[in-house]
Amino acid sequence: MTLLSNSMDNGCFSSPRHEAFPAGLRVLVVDDDPTWLRILEKMLKKCLYEVTTCCLATEALKKLRERKDAYDIVISDVNMPDMDGFKLLEQVGLEMDLPVIMMSVDGETSRVMKGVQHGACDYLLKPIRMKELRNIWQHVFRKRMHEARDFESHEGFEALHLLMNGSEQSDDGNIFAVEEITSIKKRKDADSKHDDKEFGDHSPTKKARVVWSVDLHQKFVKAVNQIGFDKVGPKKILDLMSVPWLTRENVASHLQKYRLYLSRLQKENDQKSSSSGIKHSDSPSKDPGSFSFLNTASNKQQSDVVIDSFSPSDGSLLQMDAPSHEGDLKRILSEPTTEKRRASPKSSQMSLNQPFSSVESSEASHAIFDCTIQTQYSWGEFPKGPLKEEQKTTVQLEDSFSQLPLHGTRHHIQVDQSQSIASINSNPSITEEEVAPSLDTKPLYAGYKSDYVSPVSSMGTAVDTFPNQSKSLILNDQSPEPIFTSNLGLKTDGFDVDCISDLDFYQRSLLLCGDAASAPLEEDLNFFLLQTEWYNMNFGQQNIDISECYDPRLVAEAPGYFYDSADYSSVDQSLFIA
């Protein structure tokens, strides 16, 4: 839509024609199945969007290249003969930076994740609901909005704000985009009640809360490290992170939490260290100055390793690693979540601890334990229980990453895995032994991730550090799009393949029955029925349960986290030191 593209591009929304807003959205639909193309086209047109269809990915790419500004958003099927949907996704992201929505009949989480990981702003399962299509403009909107923000176009925001408030998204509503806007603008204006009324109900969305996924946090930490803990500030971090949709406030909030966490850690550490005498000479946690994030020579090696294994993409960052200070590490280890309450075995996880005989210190176990229990990830915990020795610390860690097969390391892996699994299933019965087998999965992720991570090492680590934060882990990714706690982005609902198939069949049948093209009514009816059914079928499950996501297989296929987390841990350590 012109309005959208023009005004937004300019970062200024002079015309308050909210009514027109979503209409005219230029959508490029790619699907090798002509039937689906037709269905989608019709549906999209119903939304008043401007639709262009392609049955080949290559063709789509060609069109996009010809006129980069001709489309606002791309919806692509995952399975296509000429080119993998994910490839297309990547290309588009690379070349034209348009929001891309992936779709397929396959609702397997791993796939969805892959899509998201490759930058898809959404992943729709076929059959697709009107509602879902109707709301796709959100992605465009959000993107533009962020761009506008980048320009620091306040007017743009204002306009956006107005736009949103003015246009009562009659339909389904709202979206996080809106929310996001309001939030940016200060919710105070918008007014919470407002939110509820206007967007509230039908919108699958709740609040647009940013979920600090491991990936995101990793970026955050990297930024912090680059800047220097002492000189760090929300703005700087934000800049370095280069995550378009993130706001300074988001970062500030996170930073606050982070600092709190660190201070807490420190406090506890001090206590412990004093008693246990663990502290290392270097531990002087306090001196920010000395604490450069760059690795010291000694650390370098290690860090390199780490880097290699984990973040090939940006090894540039200093991998913060450093905290070779055993003392620190130790603390980190123990600290992670150590809050009294947490310490108490809330869940069955306890059993997990036991098995970890390897864990040297009780603290360590705690940490582990905590991690598991907590939904959140810990900032820098180091689940490597066994590594208690100072010397071992850094080196070992690194080693473990790079050389999975090491004994000491191995242990960790197992432990960690169990952790993750445990958290995933929250199955108390899981014991180390049981878990152990899961090691077999390594190969899986290793393969999967090959491009990202160098082999083996990552796996171990990954698992290791991949403590908690269940959902976030799963849902987040490197996708440029924000992930909110609300389920907006990812349509996690309904993964029931059978249902999907049926519906799919149904939808197709309907369509095929008459001349779909000339039977809008049918479609409507169709959608209607579908929607109803869909809801019944899927909505019983509500939002996907984490547990579903947490299938070990999933874990295996979720590379990012792994190494991310690994990196992470190291990063945090350094921070901690500071």
Place this chain on the structure above:
DNA sequence: TCCATAATAT
């Protein structure tokens, strides 16, 4: 209800 986290206010 409590807790952790993120948003928002100051």
Place this chain on the structure above:
DNA sequence: GATATTATGG
């Protein structure tokens, strides 16, 4: 930017 407060979601 730091910190306090509030809100949200689990």
